[in-house]
Amino acid sequence: MQHHLLVPLDGSPSAEQALPHAIALAQRSNATIHVVRVLPPQQEGVLFRPEPAAIDDAKRYLDRILKQIKQQNVSVEAGWRCGEPVEQILCDAIMLDIDVIIMATQHYTGLERLLLGSVAERVVRMAECPVMLVHGNTPVHPCQRLLVALDRTPTGEAILPYAEQLSRMLGASLVLFHVIAKHDEHTYAGVSQDATQYLEAIAARLRADGLEVEVIVSSGEPGKAIVRYAQARRVDGIAMTTHSKPLLERTLFGSVAAHVLTHADLPIMFYHYHEQPAEPGQSASTSRYMAVQST
Numbered sequence: 141m142q143h144h145l146l147v148p149l150d151g152s153p154s155a156e157q158a159l160p161h162a163i164a165l166a167q168r169s170n171a172t173i174h175v176v177r178v179l180p181p182q183q184e185g186v187l188f189r190p191e192p193a194a195i196d197d198a199k200r201y202l203d204r205i206l207k208q209i210k211q212q213n214v215s216v217e218a219g220w221r222c223g224e225p226v227e228q229i230l231c232d233a234i235m236l237d238i239d240v241i242i243m244a245t246q247h248y249t250g251l252e253r254l255l256l257g258s259v260a261e262r263v264v265r266m267a268e269c270p271v272m273l274v275h276g277n278t279p280v281h282p283c284q285r286l287l288v289a290l291d292r293t294p295t296g297e298a299i300l301p302y303a304e305q306l307s308r309m310l311g312a313s314l315v316l317f318h319v320i321a322k323h324d325e326h327t328y329a330g331v332s333q334d335a336t337q338y339l340e341a342i343a344a345r346l347r348a349d350g351l352e353v354e355v356i357v358s359s360g361e362p363g364k365a366i367v368r369y370a371q372a373r374r375v376d377g378i379a380m381t382t383h384s385k386p387l388l389e390r391t392l393f394g395s396v397a398a399h400v401l402t403h404a405d406l407p408i409m410f411y412h413y414h415e416q417p418a419e420p421g422q423s424a425s426t427s428r429y430m431a432v433q434s435t
Contacts, residue, residue: 143171143309146238148178148229148263151201157244157276159209161407164280166214169309171239175205175218176232178225190222226262233269239305240409241271245401264382270302270411272377278405281376287315289366289380289396292338296381298413303379304346306409313352315375316343319362332357363399370404377406383413 147162149155166173177198179190190198198220209216221228233241245260264271288303290296307314316339320331339355346353358365370378382397401408 143169143239144174144236145171146174146176146229146233146236146241148176148225148232148241148243148259149201149205150225151177151198154276155244156205157278158242158274159205160280161272161274161278162242163209163212163214164282165240165242165310167212168282168311170215171309172215172217173209174232174236174238175202175209175216176228177202177218177220178228179220179222180225181223195220225259226266229259229263230266233267238269239309240302241267241269243271243273244276245273264410265412267412268414270299270306270379270409272407272409273401274407275405278407283310283312283376283407285315285373285375285377286310286312287317287366287370287375287378289362289378289400290316290318290339290342291362292318292335295383295413297342298383299379299381299409299411300342302409302411304349304351306377306379307351312376313354314343314346315373316353316355317366317369318355318357319365320357320359321362332359361399363396363403366396366400367403370406375406377409378404379409379411381413382410 145162145166147158149158162173165171179194179198202218202220206216206218221232229241232238241263243260243263245258260271260273264273283306286303286307288299290299303314306312318335318339320335335357336355339357343353343355356369358369366378366380369375378400380397380400397410
């Protein structure tokens with residue numbers, strides 16, 4: 141099965157920090173990387189054709205990126221678009237049947253600066269596929285153990301098909317991870333037993349499908365517990381669900397996602413649970429695209 145990864149770039153070195161992670165993933169899974177350079181409109185809401193100089197700059201930029209990726213013996217395609225960045229990224233993800241969008245995000249100390257209103261946060265909320273976010277200082281190494289954070293809800297379980305797919309793509313084992321919140325700690329023994337049984341039931345199905353799976357039940361504040369375990373036990377990546385509202389407006393899993401993204405120097409794959417199919421703001425037919433080169 142052919143896999144496809146999307147890496148949106150804005151021409152900045154910080155955005156390019158997603159490339160080494162995409163290359164490592166593509167090398168392990170024989171996936172094709174699709175690089176897109178989006179030229180935003182000069183006037184909001186107005187479609188335009190960029191100046192020839194801007195198009196030439198985008199082509200030269202993408203030529204350099206293509207050469208860089210080809211040197212790693214990875215299949216790659218690239219092109220530029222003009223329009224609102226989030227809309228164009230979402231259109232690409234649909235048109236190219238993308239498995240995972242990979243984006244770099246800045247490691248600010250203030251959560252508002254990190255997520256609120258950012259392109260990455262909006263892509264996470266609106267994409268129909270998972271989005272992997274990485275920091276510039278996130279080390280690049282093979283993913284052998286993927287932590288899957290579950291909160292014992294159907295919403296939380298929405299990440300499972302994508303975690304399973306990523307596990308198969310990379311040959312990685314899964315760590316099903318549940319945190320007993322502080323208010324449940326006085327009944328820890330009973331809650332822990334229930335949580336273990338819950339995780340083991342999921343693990344049994346995944347093991348029957350040939351995956352290597354372990355289950356872990358921890359306690360405390362969920363975000364801190366996830367980061368603490370990931371750092372102590374050499375987990376190589378984290379997968380989790382977000383739901384409904386922008387990440388920072390969530391009371392539980394949103395705050396967990398924000399904490400994990402801020403403090404874990406690991407690739408983190410988010411899947412936003414959609415009660416109804418996501419609708420990108422612009423249809424593929426109205427989007428402008430010009431291919432530059434592929435291999």
